[in-house]
Amino acid sequence: MxxxxxxxxxxTRVDDEIAAIISKYNGSLFYNASANYAVAASVHHEIDGAREGLLNALKGFNGTLYFVSSGTEGDNQALFCSKKRRNANIVISAAEHPAIYNTANALKNSGFELRICPVDSFARVNEAAFAELVDIDTALVSVMHVNNETGGINDIKKLVSIAKRKSPAVIFHSDGVQAFGKVPANLSDLGVDLYTISGHKIGAPKGIAALYVKKGISIAPLLYGGGQESGLRSSTENVSGIMSFAFAAKRAQGxxxxxxxxxxxxxxxxxxxxxxxxxxxxxxxxxxxxxxxxxxxxxxxxxxxxxxxxxxxxxxxxxxxxxxxxxxxxxxxxxxxxxxxxxxxxxxxxxxxxxxxxxxxxxxxxxxxxxxxxxxxx
The missing domain is CATH 3.90.1150.10 (Aspartate Aminotransferase, domain 1)
Structure with missing residues (x-):
């Protein structure tokens, strides 16, 4: 049938254009991008170009992107590895993806107070309740840009403004997995500190995603090893995934x-x-x-x-x-x-x-x- x-x-399905990119970087350009020979350095240069292309799509001119394996990994790194003071609270919405909701509850079990903001019937954050929940002791906020169940769009720029006014040192993360390529996402304008995107929602293969980190934001590795991605995400680079992600993003933007x-x-x-x-x-x-x-x-x-x-x-x-x-x-x-x-x-x-x-x-x-x-x- x-x-x-x-x-x-x-x-989403990987189409012929994306499949050709995957084949290219697992065939003629299969090299480990961290190797020392010239052809590998050329592949590494192409990764840097793909990173720049994705940043341009996000208008993320105030930070950089680190490639990870999935939106879930990016969300986990954003919450677990961002710098947070002890005895602080964390605010999320009631309709967050399990990658955020369950990670936030793990942080709760390690001593953070977890505050959950109510949403309306379209999964949009109640902004008045949000303003009440955030205070000077809020260390981290995570609110998704577009809800994966309903498509509800949160006014991230407004929520960032509220959070930063109530707690100037707060780290604001947004899960942009369902937003990227679907709604305008000007990260420089939104003001987020951390933002997660994923490839397989826009036609790239599963296994490639990225975490945007704003300049000046301190974040630790989730994985340790060879020091790839400036030491923030060790593992051999998924070159075919990265290159197809960049292509899919450019196409989605157009x-x-x-x-x-x-x-x-x-x-x-x-x-x-x-x-x-x-x-x-x-x-x-x-x-x-x-x-x-x-x-x-x-x-x-x-x-x-x-x-x-x-x-x-x-x-x-x-x-x-x-x-x-x-x-x-x-x-x-x-x-x-x-x-x-x-x-x-x-x-x-x-x-x-x-x-x-x-x-x-x-x-x-x-x-x-x-x-x-x-x-x-x-």
């Missing part, structure tokens, strides 16, 4: 506005058809990132609908693909879903999706809902 894929917030308009049109088609269903709650609105469209049924479980759609050739999500059952319970509670909490469906678009596919998905959603509502109890 040929599947029509609508779970691009989970991961296509962003066009794709955003296309994705908005996709969501409108889905919402128009789903209006036939009475018991539905929308978790994405026009202020959310266009690539994610999430809703919840009251009478049909999301997992049941997911498998019904899979049986007719559609792959969709039910929330974060990077989380356990416990996380699936945490996020609906944070969003205040109540009786809709088991019925979440997340549809996330990619550059290869077509309007014809979306129209077929919309019809399949309504058709399967009408069947399942008769037979599936809670």
């Amino acid at each position: 040929k599947y029509r894929y609508f779970d691009c917030a989970a991961t 296509e962003r506005q066009e794709l955003e308009e296309r994705y908005r049109a996709f969501s409108n088609v889905l919402k128009d058809r789903l209006s036939e269903i009475e018991e539905i709650q929308y978790l994405s609105d026009e202020k959310c990132s266009a690539h994610i469209f999430t809703f919840a049924f009251k009478s049909v479980r999301g997992e049941v609908m997911q498998h019904a759609l899979e049986s007719v050739g559609f792959l969709v999500g039910t929330g974060s693909a990077c989380s356990s059952t416990r996380a699936h319970e945490r996020i609906p509670k944070a969003l205040g879903l109540k009786e809709y909490s088991d019925g979440v469906i997340r549809i996330s678009f990619g550059r290869e999706n077509t309007m014809e596919e979306v129209q077929e998905l919309a019809a399949a959603l309504v058709e399967n809902y009408n069947v399942l509502k008769k037979y599936v109890g809670r």
Whole structure:
């Protein structure tokens, strides 16, 4: 069966252009970038060019990027390895990705006070509550730029301003994994100290990500070894991943506005058809990132609908693909879903999706809902 894929917030397909880059740097240019011979030095120079390209895409002119293996690793390094004074508090949002939520709880177990900021039904931070939670003893804040469940966009620039006013020495980290390539991200303007991005959400392969570190911010290694990445991330450089990440980022930057308009049109088609269903709650609105469209049924479980759609050739999500059952319970509670909490469906678009596919998905959603509502109890 040929599947029509609508779970691009989970991961994306490596296309022929990216595959050719991967092949090149594992074939003719396979060299270890840290070796001493000239051809290896040439590869290392290309890594520096890729780093510069990614920084330009982020407009991160006040810092640099360190390559890591995943968004989860970048988030862990940001929280564990940033300089924090003891007996301080950490503030995160209630809807953070498990890579942040679980890491913050590990820090709590080592003596930090953890403060969790409430969010609205679209996973956007309650800014008034945030201002109350941050104080002079706040050492670290981590708030995601775009929520992976709903596409909710946080006003990071405003939150940074609030945090720095209340605690001038605070380190502000933002998980930008779902934002990068989807929404404008001018890091110099946002004012963040640390920012995580990941390749496989924009067409690069799994296994490559990066952590942005602002100039003047002290951060320790998470991995020790050969001293690659200026000593902050030891391990042989993933050259093919780095080069394909830079290519995918440049492409995403060039296509962003066009794709955003296309994705908005996709969501409108889905919402128009789903209006036939009475018991539905929308978790994405026009202020959310266009690539994610999430809703919840009251009478049909999301997992049941997911498998019904899979049986007719559609792959969709039910929330974060990077989380356990416990996380699936945490996020609906944070969003205040109540009786809709088991019925979440997340549809996330990619550059290869077509309007014809979306129209077929919309019809399949309504058709399967009408069947399942008769037979599936809670």
